[in-house]
Amino acid sequence: MTNVGKLDFENPLNIPELVEPTVGPDGTKHFTLTMQTGTTEFLPGKKAETWGVNGSYLGPTVRVSRGDKVALDVVNNLPETSTLHWHGMKLPAVMDGGPHQMIEAGETWTPHWTIDQPSATTWYHPHLHGNTAQHVYRGLAGMFIIEDEDSKKLPSDYGVNDIPLIVQDKLFTSDGKLSENDDTTFGLLGDEILVNGTHDPFLKVTENQVRFRLLNGSNARAYNFGFADDRSFKLVANDAGLLQAPVTMDRFLLSPGERAEIVVEFEPGEETILHSYSSGAGIENGEFDLLKIVAADQLTESTPIAGQLSSVAPIEAPEGATxxxxxxxxxxxxxxxxxxxxxxxxxxxxxxxxxxxxxxxxxxxxxxxxxxxxxxxxxxxxxxxxxxxxxxxxxxxxxxxxxxxxxxxxxxxxxxxxxxxxxxxxxxxxxxxxxxxxxxxxxxxxxxxxxxxxxxxxxxxxxxx
Missing domain, CATH: 2.60.40.420 (Cupredoxins -  blue copper proteins)
Known part of the structure; x- marks a missing residue:
């Protein structure tokens, strides 16, 4: 499976909206996330039945800071039971959104907790036992970004130099609908790629350094990320937080559910393609073009990324740990x-x-x-x-x-x-x-x-x- 050489990069990349909270008297930030059905035109002139959060496909980005008190009204307007799990979040188990926190059709679930972990790119998705693959594939997913003082030293202007990229593969029928055929060892593997729900996407950047938050939101496919021109970039974060210091590289693999943050430098007027390279890693990944990136003729200059990124010590298990x-x-x-x-x-x-x-x-x-x-x-x-x-x-x-x-x-x-x-x-x-x-x-x-x-x-x- 490959799409290399088949794309025209005609569609502007969708940037998920930031969901705006209301703030209660005690400072709690209240967010509303509504799971709902809809239709989405991924391919020109062809509509697919999809699910989304506050829209027809995927969901908005929730962005909070360490120390925030948050409450989320999760409304289930789907025709069946689902859940919404906060993947990567440290929080009370009853607020986790796993298979024990089911939300029946027509009901609202209101988890609440205090954000108490380092900055990270986490995400949300359903976790209904036996139906997670189907519900995620139909479109129920979104990013949940946690900021702290460390992360704000990196490019942080959302949608400008801080760009979320939710990468997913899809199988389409001849009339542009989503095929849910998962009859493979690993699960559903598609031959078309969506980035933030956009097929055949391009992105114009206006700054010389851009932070990309990459999420493998696919059911089964891995991606070996790099750029078609083999440019290097700085890896600055894994799933659960910033690295101690940036690492320069030109390839890295993400399996489903994994995230990474990279900072990429651009010269005025240049173009490149975010690409997934075949890795031979033993998990299906294939070779795919993902996103064309075009730099403006004039770029805003920003401070180079260097030195210590995280003030949080690496995780060490004590002597005699279980x-x-x-x-x-x-x-x-x-x-x-x-x-x-x-x-x-x-x-x-x-x-x-x-x-x-x-x-x-x-x-x-x-x-x-x-x-x-x-x-x-x-x-x-x-x-x-x-x-x-x-x-x-x-x-x-x-x-x-x-x-x-x-x-x-x-x-x-x-x-x-x-x-x-x-x-x-x-x-x-x-x-x-x-x-x-x-x-x-x-x-x-x-x-x-x-x-x-x-x-x-x-x-x-x-x-x-």
């Missing part, structure tokens, strides 16, 4: 078990740091942990690739690999509400490649039952998944 091992297999199981909504697989002290070892014995997968950030310690006993050494919450696990993580968990104990760890190839997740853990008060781990009560459960009707 070690947990997980086995991923081609049967979409973790530790030889499929997901069970009522089974607790692990109990973790809140606020702790642990070592998690992920062993992959079949196909290629990746691994995401809710309410946590981690540092990749090693891959098959070797240093991780340079682009994987910062704060992360999702990591690619090649077939036959062992990956060790130093994991830093959120400090929100709740003995009753589980959080998830899972493969973020969405078909694998829906097929049961997911486990549940509780964050509890340190010292109470042995008192916690390993099953949830079934009577009267709000999610009992979804047991078949």
């Amino acid at each position: 070690v947990r091992e997980f086995k991923m297999t081609m049967e979409s199981m973790i530790n030889d078990k499929k997901m069970d909504m009522y089974r607790i697989d692990e109990v973790v002290p809140a606020g702790t740091k642990e070592i998690w070892i992920i062993n992959n014995f079949g196909w290629s997968h990746n691994f995401h942990i809710h309410n946590a950030a981690f540092r990749v310690l090693d891959v098959n006993d070797k240093q991780p690739a340079e682009y994987e050494r910062g704060r992360k919450d999702t990591v690619y696990i090649p077939n036959g690999s062992t990956v060790r993580l130093a994991v830093e968990f959120g400090d929100y104990p709740d003995p009753n509400t589980p959080l998830m760890y899972h493969c973020h190839l969405l078909k694998h997740e829906d097929d049961g490649m997911m486990g549940q853990f509780l964050l509890v008060e340190p010292g109470t781990e042995s008192q916690i039952p390993m099953e949830l009560p079934k009577g009267g459960s709000e999610y009992q009707e979804h047991e078949q998944h």
Whole structure:
């Protein structure tokens, strides 16, 4: 599959709007996100039935600062149950938006918490067990940006020199509708690319340095990002926050759910194409042109990016930290078990740091942990690739690999509400490649039952998944 040489780059890149909050008397920022159906014209003259948030496809960008109190009215105007999960966020488990926080059709869910983590490009998407792939593919996703004093040292003028890029592959039928055929090992793989919901896109930049926030929002496809002219750029952030210092590179791989921030320099009048190169990494990525970028004839100059970026120390597990091992297999199981909504697989002290070892014995997968950030310690006993050494919450696990993580968990104990760890190839997740853990008060781990009560459960009707 490739689109190289087939695009004209005719369509201006859509920049998702910033959703404006109302501010309550106590300073809480209130946002409204409405999940809804609609139609979208991705291909000229052809309309597709889609889902979106506050619109027909994808959703607006939520932008907040560390220390903000936030509340979100999540309105479900879809014809069926869904959820909205805050991927990469540290917050109380009941506010996570995972499979236990379902929003029935016609209902509104109002999670609220205080933003207490370093600056990061996080995102939101559905997490309904058994239906996540379908709901994300139809268009329910958007960015959730956290700022702090460190991040404001980088280009931060949203839509001008701070550009979100949500990259997704799609399969279209002959009449321009979305095909939902996911009959492959990894899930749905499309032969057309959308960036922020725009097909065949171009972007005109007006500054000599531009920060791109890249999100792999695809169900299954990985992207090996680079530029068609092989220009180098500075990687400044991974999933869960800024790097200690910028790293100059010309390629990096993102599997589904992963994010990265890069700063790219431009000369007046030049053009380049953001490209995905074939990587041979063992996960489907192919060769694709993604976005044509055209620099204006006159560019605003900005201060070069150099020196320390983050004031947050790297994640280090203490001596004697708890070690947990997980086995991923081609049967979409973790530790030889499929997901069970009522089974607790692990109990973790809140606020702790642990070592998690992920062993992959079949196909290629990746691994995401809710309410946590981690540092990749090693891959098959070797240093991780340079682009994987910062704060992360999702990591690619090649077939036959062992990956060790130093994991830093959120400090929100709740003995009753589980959080998830899972493969973020969405078909694998829906097929049961997911486990549940509780964050509890340190010292109470042995008192916690390993099953949830079934009577009267709000999610009992979804047991078949």
